[in-house]
Amino acid sequence: MPKDDRVIETPPRTTPPRSLWLLGPALVAGVAYLDPGNVASNMTAGAQYGYLLVWVVLAGNVMAWLIQYLSAKLGVVTGQSLPEALGARLRRPWARRAYWLQAELVAMATDLAEIIGGAVALHLLFDIPLLLGGLLTGAVSMVLLAVQSRRGARPFEFVIIGLMVIITVGFVAGVFIAPPDPAEVVGGIVPRFEGTGSVLLAASILGATIMPHAIYAHSALSRDRFGANPRREQTDAAVESARTDASRIRRLLTATRWDVTIAMVIAGSVNLGILLLAAANLAGVEGTDSLEGAHAALAAGLGPVVATFFAVGLLASGLASTSVGAYAGAEIMHGLLNVRIPLLARRVITLIPALAILGLGVDPTLALVLSQVVLSFGIPFALVPLVALTAQRRTLGAWANRAWTTAAGVVASVLLIALNGALLWLVLTGS
Template sequence: MLPPSGQDFTAIEVSHHINRSARDHCTLSARARKSLIRAFKYIGPAFVVSVAYMDPGNFATNITAGSRFNYSLIWVILWSNLFAIFLQTLSAKLGIATGESLPEHCRKLFSRRTNWFLWTVSMLAAAATELAEVLGGALGFYLLFGIPLTLGALLTVAISCGILALGRYGQEKVELAISGLLGIIGISYVIELFLCDPDWPAIFRHTLVPYIESSSLLVAAGMLGATVMPHVIFLHSHLVKGKRNANPETQEEHLSMEKIDVLFAMNVAFLINGAMVVVSAATFFSRGIVVDSIELAHQTLRPLLGNLSSVAFATALLASGLSSSAVGAYAGEVIIGGFVESGIPIWTRRVLTIVPGLLIISLRLNPVEVLVLSQVTLSFALPAAVIPLLLVTGRREIMGRFANSTLTSLIGWIVVALIIGLNGALLYCTLFHRTW
């Protein structure tokens, strides 16, 4: 048999190279698929948390901001979102590093008196946010189907409890349901943006250049309270526990994936909140219309932008109310269970969070005023969540190698100072009727 020629050797080598490349490609593809599957295993908690940053309280404050002050307060949403990314990352890091939630750590570290104070403020915050969520869902039912507010509130509570009941089949089912409602909110506001005619140069300018005056301080504080939520700072540290692994290498991977989760989810929230202000400013402020109720916003959208706009608005409001009501009740459950070491059943904890909101809704107060004031309440409650978070995540004996660096702690305390400073200025202007 004749030996192969040079051409034959070349052909054989090329064939071997192709086969080897194909095997390597298959191996890389398999690794990529495994990495993607592993990454998706960790994704989800931040999207549950992000719903609270797009709740009906945001609708009220953002519509008010846009109709009264044009685009001038969009920068508040940007900075609030940066605060939220920072704080939610710390909360997630706590749960990943220790396997315990922030309320559980508070119960162990602080005195009984301090814990009762933190529990009281946190429950007031959870009740205030649940009020906003349930009221928003009720308004959504009313605007879409003409259902009375009280019945709409009961429907909102029933559906949100149904969403939480999916948890018996795994936390991922709750995450999927809430993410679906989040998608509805996003699609609705994409439609709104296409229908209105915003001034994009002005939007970019006001996003990057801070400007505030005393007349807009209450709304700015409400926007901060609506965008940085104390109850989900507690909740996030609990949600990541279900995906935690004690292996140090896996914890590093988990934290890296959760940071991506937080960045993506919080920026989706930023874009939707920004869209709310933009639509309100482009539609109402540009025509000299001051909107002081969600019903008026809905009614005014129809003649100005068409029926599709008003339907999209009401649909987004309903989806927001349903999803965020579930998250608010879940947070109340975590807060009570963490601060109070007792055998209170899960559904009892959720009911304790929901009932105050139902009682206030039955009083038939102005919905927008109630929503804005609930968000201001949340703004004042923020330090009760943020300060314990910084104290706990800064302790190396608790966090180990995940303890906050000096720079992280410095940034955290600056955030606390800004929040307290804004609240102090708001209180001063409100009590003494002063202007800057």
């Protein structure tokens, strides 16, 4: 019989494209933008000022995209996290220690928000006392950190992304059930304030949206997955090596842009949804200046299902973000002081301030909002060095920022610092 020379076509591969497996670091870092501090700040802003601060959420998310991309690019190209890069350049020990101290205070404020948020969620769902809820939140976060320590980055990313899905459903469901007024939403895009209280909340929203520890963490996450040079010192040979691997880095940066875009779209939509939910359904309602009051008002106005979704989203938010916060804190200490404490040991230490506040009976929502203001003041210390480093050709070689990227980073830095200065002036003068 004649031989059949026809080419038999093989069926197309059903596995995901390889580029999909490059996604992940930004989604993990993006959980920091969905922590309980965000919930408290956006919920309070919507309940007290309606749609007034919609523009703050949108502007913050646009700036966050640029900032997180620059952070990831630093890790991809140099193989260093931002704390490592700063630690190598701050030659004087006192300078490294001073920088570490402010970064550590920011990380502690982050932990405070996340543990308190998880405790409040457990109280809303199961009537568990706040102090016990804080302990349980800390214990679960230890399990998540154990996954990262023993199984590596990829399984940890899958767990965090799964929690992000729960967060999104929990907080956005109510917006579809009770949608906001479109005309009011458009009106909220116009930048304006109404007194000191709105400036305080704007700073709180930005502190929750552009979080310093997310900047530190994202550069480390990208370094661990893709970094070109894992060595601590950024030598000329390392920069030259990155330049010769141009196709690989270009592919990684393209995937990083997609990763950051997806993460910021999710985070921005959820944060905006929280504010709109409060503005449309809680404005003028008594007691909605607290998470417990907001939960009760949602249950009364929209039913127990929406309220339960909200509480579940809050719990997932606390569990996911506290794990990322502990990872960032460990990286800050290692990069600046060259001291590495096991993640689980650090988790135990950083639980203490949050548990103390819960034990003393401090209003949880007030503690959450104020913690976000602390984060807001930590932004310049992370953002200014990030923009400066990524603009240097001796650091990133051919991958250094273009002029317009650096200009956008400078504008974002100036705006954030100016807002913080205005906040401090208004608070001190009582205006």
